[in-house]
Amino acid sequence: MKLYTFSPAPNPMRVGYMIKYKGLNIDTQEINLREKEQFNPEFQAVNPTLTVPALQLDNGELLTDAIAICVYLDSMYPDKPLMGSNKEEYAQIVGWLHKIYVEGLSAVADILRNSSEFFADRALPGKVNVKQLPELIERGKIRLAAFWQMLDEHLDGREFVVGQQFTQADIDAYVICNFAGWVKETVPQQCSNILRWLTTVKPLLDEE
Numbered sequence: 037m038k039l040y041t042f043s044p045a046p047n048p049m050r051v052g053y054m055i056k057y058k059g060l061n062i063d064t065q066e067i068n069l070r071e072k073e074q075f076n077p078e079f080q081a082v083n084p085t086l087t088v089p090a091l092q093l094d095n096g097e098l099l100t101d102a103i104a105i106c107v108y109l110d111s112m113y114p115d116k117p118l119m120g121s122n123k124e125e126y127a128q129i130v131g132w133l134h135k136i137y138v139e140g141l142s143a144v145a146d147i148l149r150n151s152s153e154f155f156a157d158r159a160l161p162g163k164v165n166v167k168q169l170p171e172l173i174e175r176g177k178i179r180l181a182a183f184w185q186m187l188d189e190h191l192d193g194r195e196f197v198v199g200q201q202f203t204q205a206d207i208d209a210y211v212i213c214n215f216a217g218w219v220k221e222t223v224p225q226q227c228s229n230i231l232r233w234l235t236t237v238k239p240l241l242d243e244e
């Protein structure tokens with residue numbers, strides 16, 4: 037098994053925190069997106085979608101989505117489970133990973149990729165060059181505000197995003213809290229449930 041990643045980027049970070057939390061040792065190659073290494077022919081041959089993370093399995097197949105990689109790694113390394121302790125929790129976690137990606141990560145990504153000079157003509161990741169649309173910056177901010185509100189309401193009376201234990205849903209939501217900083221956004225002060233939840237989750241993932 038071999039992981040292709042770029043540790044500081046948000047989708048790789050979802051996988052990176054799982055690996056760190058479980059204490060796994062996986063053969064890893066960094067593809068430096070700042071240096072545009074995803075366009076190198078060697079990486080294109082591995083992952084024609086030109087994105088990270090990508091996990092090459094021992095049977096030669098490739099997983100190109102963080103959600104799939106997390107599901108796979110959790111089933112391969114079940115100690116310190118992060119995908120729930122029963123079928124119902126598993127289903128809820130998968131739903132939350134999808135929701136956090138669509139409503140949180142892609143909102144921040146829209147703000148970032150449509151505003152930064154670095155992403156001119158690269159407003160979306162992947163093979164096709166896509167021009168920036170400045171209107172998506174404001175829309176991204178509205179979507180992110182809605183995401184914070186939705187998450188804050190959900191965390192009211194809850195210690196974790198799903199069930200009674202720390203899971204990948206907490207990791208993915210935590211990644212958004214950090215990724216928002218890339219566009220100078222932070223968890224709003226009125227989101228007291230998110231701020232309380234962060235004091236539980238942060239020490240599990242990052243040293244103080």
Ligand SMILES: N[C@@H](CCC(=O)N[C@@H](CS)C(=O)NCC(=O)O)C(=O)O
Nearest residue numbers: 045046047087088100101102161162
């Ligand atoms: N569908 C993939 C998307 C992965 C993705 O968009 N990765 C970004 C880094 S966070 C990337 O590879 N970007 C390459 C680029 O900007 O060209 C997933 O869910 O993991």
